[in-house]
Amino acid sequence: MKRLVLVIIAFFLTFAGFAQKQAEFTENDVKQFYRTLEGDYKIAVNDSTFIMVHLTPIWETAENRFQWLYLEVTHEKDVILQKVLEVKPKNAKVFKVIIRDLKNPEQFAGKWGNRNYFDGFTTNILTGGSKQSFFKTSDFSYQTNWIRLKALECFPQGDLLHFKFVQQDERFYIKRMPKGTNRILGYQGFKELTD
Numbered sequence: 246m247k248r249l250v251l252v253i254i255a256f257f258l259t260f261a262g263f264a265q266k267q268a269e270f271t272e273n274d275v276k277q278f279y280r281t282l283e284g285d286y287k288i289a290v291n292d293s294t295f296i297m298v299h300l301t302p303i304w305e306t307a308e309n310r311f312q313w314l315y316l317e318v319t320h321e322k323d324v325i326l327q328k329v330l331e332v333k334p335k336n337a338k339v340f341k342v343i344i345r346d347l348k349n350p351e352q353f354a355g356k357w358g359n360r361n362y363f364d365g366f367t368t369n370i371l372t373g374g375s376k377q378s379f380f381k382t383s384d385f386s387y388q389t390n391w392i393r394l395k396a397l398e399c400f401p402q403g404d405l406l407h408f409k410f411v412q413q414d415e416r417f418y419i420k421r422m423p424k425g426t427n428r429i430l431g432y433q434g435f436k437e438l439t440d
Contacts, residue, residue, distance in 0.1 A: 275311040281412040286434030299357035385412035
């Protein structure tokens with residue numbers, strides 16, 4: 246009996262040790278996460294439909310330098326999606342992202358190229374918020390679980406989507422499972438080179 250108690254105590258001490266060793270995020274972790282996601286991506290939804298995804302850091306100050314990203318998706322110069330992502334690192338491997346809407350999105354359409362434009366505004370321009378997690382799967386790779394994203398017009402509502410960003414090959418991957426099927430469709434976004 247004493248031996249069993251000792252084994253149980255050793256188990257809990259080991260578990261507690263693992264919990265304590267779980268790395269908290271560092272500025273370098275957040276910086277890498279940002280560098281992986283930010284950029285301009287060209288994605289072929291099908292043979293004739295291309296969308297552009299822009300992810301731009303905004304509200305960069307010493308206190309929240311790696312906290313906010315503006316997301317804009319365009320199709321044939323029309324803006325089809327605008328969001329602001331609030332990044333809340335949980336630890337070195339998990340990043341909680343709150344996806345917020347803009348109260349007046351048309352006011353910010355096309356402003357992804359001028360990140361300083363947002364400096365004249367506060368978070369009062371935002372509304373709502375759905376939570377999503379990004380998991381670090383390798384040194385330069387982050388991905389989500391399957392989620393339902395209803396805001397993208399090019400994907401019918403109810404489709405399951407899975408996102409992955411890989412910094413090493415500068416790509417943004419989407420897996421899509423159309424509603425009512427088990428078929429998985431894949432899309433790749435290539436990061437556009439900037440000067």
